[in-house]
Amino acid sequence: MSHQSTPSPAALPSALPIGYPRIGPDRELKKAEEAYWAGRIDRAELDRRTRALRGATRRRLADLGLTAPAAAPESFSLYDQVLDAALAIGAIPDRFAAVLDADGRVDDDGLFALARGTAEQPPLEMTKWFDTNYHYLVPEIGPYTDLHLATSRVIDLFTESLEDGAGTRPVLVGPLTLLLLAKAQDGAPEGFDPLDRLDDAVAVYVELLSRLAAAGAPWVQLDEPALAADQRVDAAALAVLLERSIGRLAAASDRPRLLVTTPYGGIGDLLPSLLATGAEAVHLDLTRGEIPTAAQLAGVAGVQLVAGLVEGRSVWRTELPTAAARLELLRARVAEAGGDPAAVVASTSVSLQHVPHTLEREGSLPAELAATLAFADEKITELIALAGGEVRTGDVDGPRSVPRTFAGVRHEAVRERAAAVTAADAVRTDYARRAEAQQAALGLPALPTTTIGSFPQVGEVRAARAAHRRGELDAAGYERAMREEIARVIALQEELGLDVLVHGEPERNDMVQYFAENLAGFATTEHGWVQSYGSRCTRPSILFGDVHRPAPITVGWATYAQSLTPRPVKGMLTGPVTILAWSFVRDDQPLGETAAQVGLALRDEVADLEAAGIGIVQVDEPALRELLPLRAADHEAYLDWSVRSFRLATSGVREETQIHTHLCYSEFNVVVGAIDALDADVTSIESARSRGEILEAVDPDAFPRGIGPGVWDIHSPRVPSAEEIAEQLRRARGVVRAERLWVNPDCGLKTRGYAETEASLRHLVAAAHAVRAEEPVVSA
Structure with missing residues (x-):
């Protein structure tokens, strides 16, 4: 039985990806940036090209069906989303103080200096983003780092989307994840942890949210993937930190509505704490995490759940009947816990930045293989079909992706060889x-x-x-x-x-x-x-x-x-x-x-x-x-x-x-x-x-x-x-x-x-x- 109904004007649309590729289908971002760094184009031309790319992305998402306000994510980044968040709160290490202007702000050239280094200073450290092949730049924060609103990029991008008639959903790495990913700045006292600056960082986020509300943003997405991974603090401490961060942001009177995402895995017992923060919507990765029980959903009343049922890290087509059954099961448990099942939103498990733009341009893939694939655009189409109740419901424990049975999938000689391997085959003599x-x-x-x-x-x-x-x-x-x-x-x-x-x-x-x-x-x-x-x-x-x-x-x-x-x-x-x-x-x-x-x-x-x-x-x-x-x-x-x-x-x-x-x-x-x-x-x-x-x-x-x-x-x-x-x-x-x-x-x-x-x-x-x-x- 479908629970679809018309969402209230303040609610999130029934289908939304939590992120989208930003490089362009022809790597327009790469080509523009590398031309700028090489001196082949000037700053004005770089701005023109990146502006054109963002406009084309917004039009593409609208063409796919993401036309409602806040349906499309504004997930563009000139280099890295973690660096964007760090610069937004002024988390700039002392060795890069020169990138700040007299007003304490940093421009695109300053961003590139931190990302790529200068003749005098090596860049920020770079490491892997959770368990993906994406790399992020590690923020450096000290006890006296002057945290302040150092860039208005996230506001400017939203305003730009209004000019394009899109009205996108601003996306920003959340304060808790930002500080959990950060490292202590060189020279910080022994024992200092960037989490010690959480209250100061949240104060800047409060100001940023107020500015976004003034710009007309109805929703803001805060990504908190750190909740899906073991951290240097335990779950009980994380629950407290959630209240000090998301809870404080939700308590602010002048802000857009908050969607908090938790991609890359399940968050387990942290769900009740997250539901209690006051955020209007909470996203769950239900491809790597389990569908929560009604008991875990206690407190869901008044919170819109965003169900990450379409895998955003793979290129396999979703087995939609299975996803539809899981969506119905989640809605039933939300209803049992006192929430509104009709408000549950279909979403991707993670940002679609991890998959290519579209399958449409692939002309050389074997037809039988291509029929089992979905890139970013195709996954958005899957979301819309899932959210619209167009899919027959299957078995909740069925396959998560379309089965592949064509020639080349199985090779018996390979399987026999692997089965014959012994422990001795993986041992060398003493070093x-x-x-x-x-x-x-x-x-x-x-x-x-x-x-x-x-x-x-x-x-x-x-x-x-x-x-x-x-x-x-x-x-x-x-x-x-x-x-x-x-x-x-x-x-x-x-x-x-x-x-x-x-x-x-x-x-x-x-x-x-x-x-x-x-x-x-x-x-x-x-x-x-x-x-x-x-x-x-x-x-x-x-x-x-x-x-x-x-x-x-x-x-x-x-x-x-x-x-x-x-x-x-x-x-x-x-x-x-x-x-x-x-x-x-x-x-x-x-x-x-x-x-x-x-x-x-x-x-x-x-x-x-x-x-x-x-x-x-x-x-x-x-x-x-x-x-x-x-x-x-x-x-x-x-x-x-x-x-x-x-x-x-x-x-x-x-x-x-x-x-x-x-x-x-x-x-x-x-x-x-x-x-x-x-x-x-x-x-x-x-x-x-x-x-x-x-x-x-x-x-x-x-x-x-x-x-x-x-x-x-x-x-x-x-x-x-x-x-x-x-x-x-x-x-x-x-x-x-x-x-x-x-x-x-x-x-x-x-x-x-x-x-x-x-x-x-x-x-x-x-x-x-x-x-x-x-x-x-x-x-x-």
């Missing part, structure tokens, strides 16, 4: 024996220098790849172009004096997509771009079936590079967990089973590289931390299958073959035990952007293998000096045993230019030589 054999084979100096894998992808390389893809450059011409670039990169590394070289990966469009294009069980898109951070976008592949390797993938490129130099060249692979994390993965079997299939496919590639004479193989796992569940109770099961899949990929080699792995922006300290369990011979990690703080997690005795704490933040255009790098190495040497210390950048160099790359690597090599000479270092 001490391996280290001795590897040093004898490789003869590396103390503090060996290397890079993470990719080198800058110049226009000629991208043009050759595109021409080959279009059929305008034949296979021989393409191979010749790639070999020329590999030869140039090898020669450059030899001239710079690096100890362990890479081939530069010119043939790779993306570190996951390249493998997806060469492994069975995957499909790739033409326009499926998703924002990773700032202007950086990825095109996640679609893992829909059983995975296996039809033929060697990287061996030819690696062996050609090795033929050009006597120095060791690393074979470069992307690990199974990262391939899963940065793809849209099938949801019809446990992730651990899929990861094992990918691990076995990579095991074949590692074996072929070793047989071809490649003595070092790097299997990158930057997403190991990313997929870590948000609740500690779920960690053990995840780490068991994720570590096992990596070891399946890497444990079939001889003792003298050195296995490396790489983790970037991965909060090493959170998963140090799991990283140790990977049993890689050398692990390189992010360290520069967090200014070495990550090293505090390293116990030299508990982590007895090689480690390369990154000494150059490649996500910023600034060139670190040799002395700056040397100082980081000295700090690292105080924590890591010198014989285990490697010297490398934070991440691959694909997004950097050659001028800054050459300058930074010269400084890196010079710093390594200087620190080597300061005291004897005994090789392992």
Whole structure:
């Protein structure tokens, strides 16, 4: 039975996504920003282009059916939503005081300075947004940070939407999540926690809400995803903090109505506290969280529930009959708890910023696969159908997505091989024996220098790849172009004096997509771009079936590079967990089973590289931390299958073959035990952007293998000096045993230019030589 009725004028519309992609279907935001940073366009043109993008987005959402006031989210961000919230309350660290004008405000150039750094200051630290591949900038707050309304961007965007005839819903990261994600500013007293400034931050939010009310906003969305994850304070303390933040905002007399969202998981026993804050609407992620009981919904009277039933993190079509049944069950429980079942709103589980814009432009996907997919626009269409009662009700425990039964989904040989795996297949010999054999084979100096894998992808390389893809450059011409670039990169590394070289990966469009294009069980898109951070976008592949390797993938490129130099060249692979994390993965079997299939496919590639004479193989796992569940109770099961899949990929080699792995922006300290369990011979990690703080997690005795704490933040255009790098190495040497210390950048160099790359690597090599000479270092 449907409970649909006409909502009151003050109520939220019956269907609404809680966020939408902001990069543009053709990556308009990326292109505009990068043109501005390069000096090809001026500020006025940047403003014109971003204004046009926002207008086009509002028109698109209206065309899809989001025409009611506040139905469409105003979730645009010039760089990052967390940075936007931090700037809105003036959370600007002292080292960036120069970005504030005389009135204490910050403009777009100031925003870019914090995000990208300046010649004098490194940028804010960047890390993963909950368990996604989106990266946010970590706010820095001290006890005396002058919290004040430093930008009116959220107000300006709403006013702009009125000019467009849209009347969107302003979206802002909530105060509690903002401070839980923040870190103490350098120089803050020991024991200071950004949460200590909650009352001050909330006072700024009160002012901001008042300004939005004056501008005519009927609703404001405050995102509080921190409630769906374990935090440094317990649930009881969070309940108190909810009253001090959302409760205080709701108590303000001059404000719009409040929608508080809780994406990325269930909030459990915090629901009654949230319902009691006085917020007019509360969103629940019902794809990862459970439908609350009537008892948990006590206090729902007067609160509009926003039911996140359409998964916003995957590209699979929603099994609408199941979603409709779950929606009806929620309405029944709301009625039982004394609430209004007709007021329940259909929504997405999370912001749609995690999926591409639209499936409409994808012309090359297999028809049977495409019929099971939904991108952002298609998910909004699903929401409208669900909210409008157009869907027949199915089984509440039915499948969450449309079943996939077409050819390629199951491959019996793959399943038989995975079933035959034993514990011994994921074990190598003792590290001490391996280290001795590897040093004898490789003869590396103390503090060996290397890079993470990719080198800058110049226009000629991208043009050759595109021409080959279009059929305008034949296979021989393409191979010749790639070999020329590999030869140039090898020669450059030899001239710079690096100890362990890479081939530069010119043939790779993306570190996951390249493998997806060469492994069975995957499909790739033409326009499926998703924002990773700032202007950086990825095109996640679609893992829909059983995975296996039809033929060697990287061996030819690696062996050609090795033929050009006597120095060791690393074979470069992307690990199974990262391939899963940065793809849209099938949801019809446990992730651990899929990861094992990918691990076995990579095991074949590692074996072929070793047989071809490649003595070092790097299997990158930057997403190991990313997929870590948000609740500690779920960690053990995840780490068991994720570590096992990596070891399946890497444990079939001889003792003298050195296995490396790489983790970037991965909060090493959170998963140090799991990283140790990977049993890689050398692990390189992010360290520069967090200014070495990550090293505090390293116990030299508990982590007895090689480690390369990154000494150059490649996500910023600034060139670190040799002395700056040397100082980081000295700090690292105080924590890591010198014989285990490697010297490398934070991440691959694909997004950097050659001028800054050459300058930074010269400084890196010079710093390594200087620190080597300061005291004897005994090789392992």
